[in-house]
Amino acid sequence: MPRNRLDMTPLKALAVKTSAERKMTDAELLKLVNKDRREDVRRRYKTIGKSSQRMYARAAAGKLSPRAAIKLHCLDCVSFVREDVKNCQCFACPLWAYRPFHKFRDA
Numbered sequence: 001m002p003r004n005r006l007d008m009t010p011l012k013a014l015a016v017k018t019s020a021e022r023k024m025t026d027a028e029l030l031k032l033v034n035k036d037r038r039e040d041v042r043r044r045y046k047t048i049g050k051s052s053q054r055m056y057a058r059a060a061a062g063k064l065s066p067r068a069a070i071k072l073h074c075l076d077c078v079s080f081v082r083e084d085v086k087n088c089q090c091f092a093c094p095l096w097a098y099r100p101f102h103k104f105r106d107a
């Protein structure tokens with residue numbers, strides 16, 4: 001049994017790191033944010049709906065996948081109404097083809 005990450009395969013080490021990050025609280029995640037941005041991020045965090053705060057904290061800390069960050073951005077854009085993301089009519093938006101909650105069509 002490996003005693004530390006150096007004894008593990010890279011994939012196993014990544015899995016351990018990811019699992020440790022998943023256990024972090026939102027407050028711990030927000031502490032990872034660069035101190036120049038931290039106050040702005042904390043203020044914004046408080047205005048976001050409870051159901052998306054976790055995702056926001058992970059994004060702000062740079063711990064979210066680009067795909068999940070796009071999802072969060074789209075939700076934020078339409079005040080967290082999933083149906084509005086799905087039916088977004090802002091066809092010129094550069095994220096339009098990547099927005100979540102819709103079936104992929106020609107971009």
Ligand code: SF4
Binds near residue numbers: 075078084090096097
């Ligand atoms: S695709 Fe639509 S919902 Fe997503 S960021 Fe662009 S305008 Fe907002």
